Amino acid sequence: MPPLAPNDPSRPTVSSPSSSGGGSPPPSPELLLKAGPFLRKGVTTPRLMVDVILGLGPVVLAAIYFFGLSAILIILAATAGAAFTEFILPPGGQPRGRSLKDGSAVLTGILMGLCLPPAIPMWMAFLGGAAGIGLGKLAFGGLGQNLFNPALVGRAFLQAAFPQAITTWSSQGTVAEFSTIRPSNFALPFMQPPPPVDTITTATPLGMFKFEGQAESLNNLLVGNTAGSLGETCAILILICGLILAIRRTFDWRIPLSILATVGIFSLILWLLNGERFATPLHMLTSGGLLFGAVYMATDPVTSPIAPRGTIVFGIGIGLLVVLIRNWGGLPEGVMYAILLMNAATPLIERVGQPRAFGRTEGGKAVAS
Amino acid sequence: MADSGSSNPLMLGSQQQAGGGSVDPDRMYREFAKGIWKENPVFVQVLGMCPMLAVTNSAINAVAMGAATAFVLVFSSIFVSLLRSFIPKQVRISTYIIIIATFVTVADMALKAAFPVVHKDLGAFISLIVVNCIILGRQEAFASRNRPLYAVADAIGMSIGFAFALLCLGATREILGSGTLFKYPIMGSNFQPWVIMILPPGGFLMLGMILLVFNWAGQTRAKRRHRADGEANAGGEVGSAS
Numbered sequence: 254m255p256p257l258a259p260n261d262p263s264r265p266t267v268s269s270p271s272s273s274g275g276g277s278p279p280p281s282p283e284l285l286l287k288a289g290p291f292l293r294k295g296v297t298t299p300r301l302m303v304d305v306i307l308g309l310g311p312v313v314l315a316a317i318y319f320f321g322l323s324a325i326l327i328i329l330a331a332t333a334g335a336a337f338t339e340f341i342l343p344p345g346g347q348p349r350g351r352s353l354k355d356g357s358a359v360l361t362g363i364l365m366g367l368c369l370p371p372a373i374p375m376w377m378a379f380l381g382g383a384a385g386i387g388l389g390k391l392a393f394g395g396l397g398q399n400l401f402n403p404a405l406v407g408r409a410f411l412q413a414a415f416p417q418a419i420t421t422w423s424s425q426g427t428v429a430e431f432s433t434i435r436p437s438n439f440a441l442p443f444m445q446p447p448p449p450v451d452t453i454t455t456a457t458p459l460g461m462f463k464f465e466g467q468a469e470s471l472n473n474l475l476v477g478n479t480a481g482s483l484g485e486t487c488a489i490l491i492l493i494c495g496l497i498l499a500i501r502r503t504f505d506w507r508i509p510l511s512i513l514a515t516v517g518i519f520s521l522i523l524w525l526l527n528g529e530r531f532a533t534p535l536h537m538l539t540s541g542g543l544l545f546g547a548v549y550m551a552t553d554p555v556t557s558p559i560a561p562r563g564t565i566v567f568g569i570g571i572g573l574l575v576v577l578i579r580n581w582g583g584l585p586e587g588v589m590y591a592i593l594l595m596n597a598a599t600p601l602i603e604r605v606g607q608p609r610a611f612g613r614t615e616g617g618k619a620v621a622s
Numbered sequence: 623m624a625d626s627g628s629s630n631p632l633m634l635g636s637q638q639q640a641g642g643g644s645v646d647p648d649r650m651y652r653e654f655a656k657g658i659w660k661e662n663p664v665f666v667q668v669l670g671m672c673p674m675l676a677v678t679n680s681a682i683n684a685v686a687m688g689a690a691t692a693f694v695l696v697f698s699s700i701f702v703s704l705l706r707s708f709i710p711k712q713v714r715i716s717t718y719i720i721i722i723a724t725f726v727t728v729a730d731m732a733l734k735a736a737f738p739v740v741h742k743d744l745g746a747f748i749s750l751i752v753v754n755c756i757i758l759g760r761q762e763a764f765a766s767r768n769r770p771l772y773a774v775a776d777a778i779g780m781s782i783g784f785a786f787a788l789l790c791l792g793a794t795r796e797i798l799g800s801g802t803l804f805k806y807p808i809m810g811s812n813f814q815p816w817v818i819m820i821l822p823p824g825g826f827l828m829l830g831m832i833l834l835v836f837n838w839a840g841q842t843r844a845k846r847r848h849r850a851d852g853e854a855n856a857g858g859e860v861g862s863a864s
Binding site: 374388392410413414415416418440441443444445446 | 809810812813814816817818819821823827830834
């Protein structure tokens with residue numbers, strides 16, 4: 254028998270018991286019928302999650318380096334919120350705690366924490382993690398069923414619930430201030446943070462550009478020496494981590510590449526048309542949450558399309574929306590909403606680029622998929 | 623319900639019926655109680671979502687909406703029930719709407735005269751009671767087929783059920799969104815309000831959560847009853863229970 258194509262589900266393996274029984278007791282003299290796939294990569298869900306968490310490691314360390322102990326507290330609070338919700342509300346009648354073991358809730362919590370500002374109260378980070386897992390994932394039926402990226406659902410919930418706290422950007426501390434924790438982190442649950450006395454608030458590079466017309470220097474943007482959410486500031490580090498994850502095939506490289514290419518090309522056109530009103534393409538690419546979102550958020554395998562051509566449509570959509578929201582929207586940053594909107598469109602995009610069904614009808618026509 | 627479903631065109635109104643057949647107090651109570659919990663218009667029938675989402679950003683608005691709806695529901699039920707043998711089948715819906723609209727206009731004007739502030743808060747949603755599915759649904763499903771006393775019992779029960787649901791949502795949203803309940807601060811001066819809760823998304827979120835809790839409670843109860851039944855029938859045949 255010639256070897257079968259490994260990923261060909263339409264051809265069942267028909268093997269006689271004499272050829273497939275390897276030392277087992279003599280099987281019944283019936284044909285064994287197996288369906289594909291026959292080759293497996295051996296990648297399990299926990300393994301994938303651990304891969305991404307390791308890929309996030311340098312970004313977490315950079316967040317701690319830039320923002321001090323506040324970063325640790327916020328990431329821990331968000332992760333605790335996500336894991337706690339996953340634990341107390343197990344999806345689909347599973348025993349408590351089983352779904353926690355695949356690591357997806359912890360990953361959601363870490364991602365959620367990394368896209369929060371450093372001075373946010375810890376209880377809000379906890380609530381954001383809980384809302385992300387509860388509303389974004391468990392309400393849909395658990396891992397694999399969710400329509401929207403859970404970490405971004407949590408972030409969007411916080412943005413709608415506490416618009417002021419989530420847009421208060423405190424500047425990075427010096428090395429000497431590493432162990433000083435921002436006092437607003439310790440606001441009591443459900444209470445407002447105390448009025449800012451010793452933290453210096455500032456604007457993110459995107460906010461500065463949008464409202465004051467000042468562009469941050471490219472050096473600062475690349476190294477990460479700017480205000481912003483915990484994990485989004487250091488462009489170079491995110492690029493390197495993303496490259497490693499892409500080479501390891503942890504996610505589909507087409508998604509971030511098509512997002513970044515779309516943003517680059519679109520903003521280049523705008524910049525050439527009117528260099529005063531619009532930011533340079535490099536400023537667009539390296540500022541705000543674009544790189545972090547493109548590498549870690551948009552590539553979520555559950556909420557992004559699977560077919561290669563679909564992933565490119567998905568990425569182009571996100572890129573266009575980011576440029577539109579940043580330039581013409583009310584907010585300086587739009588990566589979160591762009592990704593959430595395209596998440597909603599994913600089932601539709603999934604119809605693009607589906608492989609053709611194998612075989613033909615009797616008349617010789619292709620089988621409709 | 624064969625005893626009360628009147629198809630006799632000669633039965634005209636409550637007086638004649640009250641004289642004809644005696645009112646069963648047990649049935650009165652059943653018709654009244656079912657709307658509060660077992661057939662709650664919001665939590666079980668999921669009707670009337672528009673006012674449910676639109677006016678529940680504070681407890682006071684919720685109560686005012688509940689009262690106005692109750693007034694309209696009770697009085698239109700009485701009239702539809704009294705006139706049920708005169709209304710031709712072909713134009714019954716428009717007839718109900720005219721009756722309902724009359725009482726909505728009364729409620730609208732009364733509220734405007736007595737509580738202008740609340741009336742301004744509720745805005746167009748008072749007029750929109752006309753198209754509230756709960757009211758039209760009760761006329762079609764109950765008042766047009768039953769005697770006025772039963773219709774009133776049913777309408778009062780449904781009104782209480784609806785007002786209870788409105789108050790649940792309104793109170794939760796007001797507490798989280800403004801830190802107050804009936805405008806009285808209960809969460810302390812330093813409370814951080816959740817802006818989302820007084821905005822439309824908060825209405826959808828809280829309604830979803832409340833429905834979730836009610837469905838979960840209902841399923842748990844059904845499961846327990848199922849298990850209890852199974853134990854009671856344990857001696858009998860096993861496979862027949864579905």
